[in-house]
Each structure stands twice: as C-alpha cells, then as structure tokens.
Amino acid sequence: MTDIIVTENLSKSVATSEGVLPILxxxxxxIRRGESVAITGESGSGKSTLIGLLAGLDTPSAGSVRLDGRSLTQLDEDxxxxxxxxxxxxxxxxxxLLSGLTALENVMLPLELKGDRQATSKAREWLVRVGLRERxxxxPKQLSGGEQQRVALARAFATRPRILFxxxxxxxxxxxxxxxxxDLLFELNRENGTTLLLVTHDAALAERCGRTVKLAFGRQI
Known part of the structure; x- marks a missing residue:
C-alpha cells in the first residue's frame, strides 16, 4: 500500500500587527491509501489550517505537500x-449546500463540473443510498440538519474521490x-476504499479511525 498524502516540514505563518504568528x-x-486518520487537538491547534493546506485551499509558508505522488505546492491556483x-x-x-438548489442539484453539481453526462442518475443513486429517496x-431550507448532512455526504462521495476531508x-x-x-460515512468509506481525514474534537469518533494525528500549538505531538 503506497502513500497518497506526504508532507515534509509543512509550516504556515501569518503576518500580524505584532509580528509573524506561527499557525503550523x-x-x-x-498517509497511506485507504487509511482513516483522525486529526485532533484543542481549538486553535491548527487542525483546519492543516486540512486547508493538504487540500490545496491554502499555500504553506514552508515545506511541501504531495498528493498521489504529485507536488501540490508547485502548482498554481488553477x-x-x-x-x-x-x-x-x-x-x-x-x-x-447551495440554498437555491435542490438536494438532487447539489449532488449533481460536482459531477457536472467534471463533465459527467450521467450526473442526474448518479446523484439520484447516491441520495437514495443515504436514505433521501423522498427528498x-x-x-436545504426544507431539510433537517441531519438530512442536509446526508446530502453533503452523497455529494462528497458522488465523484468517487480518492481522498475525503x-x-x-x-x-x-x-x-x-x-x-x-x-455510521453512514464509515460504511461508504469502507465500500469505496477512500482515504479519510477526519477533523474532530470527539475522542470516541477519533477512535473509530485507524490512527490519530494530534496537534497542539501548531505542532504534531
């Protein structure tokens, strides 16, 4: 089993009026293919910053990220x-979720962005899979919080990603x-062999993952 996420010396700092503030x-x-990894730590420990860097939503101040063997940090925004x-x-x-779209349209959107001509049928199948056949x-305003998160779950898996944050x-x-x-997240994750990175404060939830990465004051401990 090969590594799908590799970071080396990954660091992030921001400039403030009082000087440079280190975040990570x-x-x-x-992280190996198919692993489930919990990222834990107190608020402000850098968990969301780490996810943003691993997903390429933000750029590091130093260090590198490789996803599936490709250097994320050497790419431009596009x-x-x-x-x-x-x-x-x-x-x-x-x-x-986008408030002006139906549950079906929300799940279709990432499929359409990838040019999938079966976006409608695939989105419908995933919504049925998460128990929303009648929704x-x-x-989103017509759905409960749990139903909205099921739509988000269907949307996340619809494109069959190799990594799920x-x-x-x-x-x-x-x-x-x-x-x-x-329960549904882990079930779908096992079925699809996705690499899962789960940010959580919940110790019981973290224990369901294969291993845990704990952050404190921007450092891995």
Whole structure:
C-alpha cells in the first residue's frame, strides 16, 4: 500500500500587527491509501489550517505537500483546483449546500463540473443510498440538519474521490443524528476504499479511525 498524502516540514505563518504568528510548525505526515486518520487537538491547534493546506485551499509558508505522488505546492491556483477536482471530496460542519438548489442539484453539481453526462442518475443513486429517496426535490431550507448532512455526504462521495476531508462533520447535529451520519460515512468509506481525514474534537469518533494525528500549538505531538 503506497502513500497518497506526504508532507515534509509543512509550516504556515501569518503576518500580524505584532509580528509573524506561527499557525503550523514542521508537520511531517505519511498517509497511506485507504487509511482513516483522525486529526485532533484543542481549538486553535491548527487542525483546519492543516486540512486547508493538504487540500490545496491554502499555500504553506514552508515545506511541501504531495498528493498521489504529485507536488501540490508547485502548482498554481488553477493547477491546485484541477487536482482537488480529480482527487478530493469534502464534508463540512456547516454542510455548505447551495440554498437555491435542490438536494438532487447539489449532488449533481460536482459531477457536472467534471463533465459527467450521467450526473442526474448518479446523484439520484447516491441520495437514495443515504436514505433521501423522498427528498430529491427539497431545498436545504426544507431539510433537517441531519438530512442536509446526508446530502453533503452523497455529494462528497458522488465523484468517487480518492481522498475525503471531513471537518467536524457532526458539529451542528444532535448526538443521535450525528451518530447515524458517522455510521453512514464509515460504511461508504469502507465500500469505496477512500482515504479519510477526519477533523474532530470527539475522542470516541477519533477512535473509530485507524490512527490519530494530534496537534497542539501548531505542532504534531
């Protein structure tokens, strides 16, 4: 099994009125294909910054990121976007659904962006798979929080990404609904062999992953 994510000396700092503020310091990671990895740490430890760098949503101050053998840090913004579109799926705490689109249209969107002519049928299949057969034409405002996160889950897996980033995916859900969504996430992840990086404050949830990377004050501990 080969590595799909490799970082070397990955660091991020930002300039403030009081000088340079380090956010991440010298993070070295090797994540293998199909692994499930929890990223944990207190608020402000750098978890979301790390995810942003690994996904190419942000650029590091130093160090490098390789995804599937390709150097993310040597690409321009368009190149990073193309690599994200090819390799990566996302789930967020705030769902990030487009309010003017139906559940079906939200799941179709990333498929259409990839030029998939079967976007409609594939989106429908994924929504049925996550238990939303009767909610295809509902907009996010017409869905409960758990249903919205199921739409987000279907959207994340619809393009069959090789890497899935889930940033506090149950943070806005009650414990029972959150547990149901997480069970479904791990089930779909096993079926698809996706590499999962899960940011969480929940120790029990982190234990469901194959291993844990813990951050404190921007450092890996």
């Amino acid at each position: 310091n010298s993070i070295d990671l090797r 190149g990073r976007a193309a690599l994200r579109n090819e390799l990566i799926g996302f789930m967020f705490q705030s769902f990030q 295809l034409k509902h907009t 889930a940033d506090e995916p149950t943070g806005n859900l009650d414990s029972r609904t959150g547990a149901t969504v997480i």
